[in-house]
Amino acid sequence: MSKTVDKAQCVIAVDIGGTRLRAASVTEYGEIRHLKQRKTLPRRYVQAIISDINGLIEEQERYSHERGFTVRGIGIISPGYPDVDGRVSITPNIPCLTNVPIKNYLKKDPAVPVLFENDGNAGAYGEYIFGQKKKVRHLVVLTLGTGLGSGVVADGKIARGTEGVSGELGHVTLNPDGPQCLCGKSGCLESYFSGFALVQSAKTLLKDSRHLVGYKNNIEAITPETIAEKARGGDRI
Numbered sequence: 001m002s003k004t005v006d007k008a009q010c011v012i013a014v015d016i017g018g019t020r021l022r023a024a025s026v027t028e029y030g031e032i033r034h035l036k037q038r039k040t041l042p043r044r045y046v047q048a049i050i051s052d053i054n055g056l057i058e059e060q061e062r063y064s065h066e067r068g069f070t071v072r073g074i075g076i077i078s079p080g081y082p083d084v085d086g087r088v089s090i091t092p093n094i095p096c097l098t099n100v101p102i103k104n105y106l107k108k109d110p111a112v113p114v115l116f117e118n119d120g121n122a123g124a125y126g127e128y129i130f131g132q133k134k135k136v137r138h139l140v141v142l143t144l145g146t147g148l149g150s151g152v153v154a155d156g157k158i159a160r161g162t163e164g165v166s167g168e169l170g171h172v173t174l175n176p177d178g179p180q181c182l183c184g185k186s187g188c189l190e191s192y193f194s195g196f197a198l199v200q201s202a203k204t205l206l207k208d209s210r211h212l213v214g215y216k217n218n219i220e221a222i223t224p225e226t227i228a229e230k231a232r233g234g235d236r237i
């Protein structure tokens, strides 16, 4: 009698961020394999961004099949609160994706289910399942990218609240007279603590400064990476 051997399984994970599109094959044990990324360039036409997302998924499908993994699903995370088709009503960091039903434009095996989730919620649930050494039932995760994402796990479940957005801390108002946020309000947490906020603060501080020489005299060349590089090199601004 032949013995059945279960094939190794994985899911394809896609992260639509304001700065980068990333994808990886993730095993059932939470191992991240073959992480690949492309620039989001959020001011492009939506078709160009979707084409890159399809390219990343196809690359992961190839990788998984070559290694004998069965792809059990595709999980796509984004800022905002995507519906079952990946449609998000407000995406300040990637405005061209507003109200786009991403699922309808994906090229993929039709047998493979696709799930969409808010990036902060997915981060919190991933931490709950795989991340923590000591099991806890309640936790909060903050994700620092172009924006400030967040997710809350309460009693082992993602806390969504009655309107589905209860874990969103990035647009909680910290100071009504604070800096303008990409969402249109002022003084949100995200307008102080995010990659975007870091760049805005650096631009203000460097505006009339000789320090800008270090940025090739180009204020638009300032990114979180260049700021970190300068700080490590001893630049106090």
Ligand SMILES: [Zn+2]
Residues within 6 Å of the ligand: 170, 171, 181, 182, 183, 184, 185, 188, 190, 191
């Ligand atoms: Zn905001």
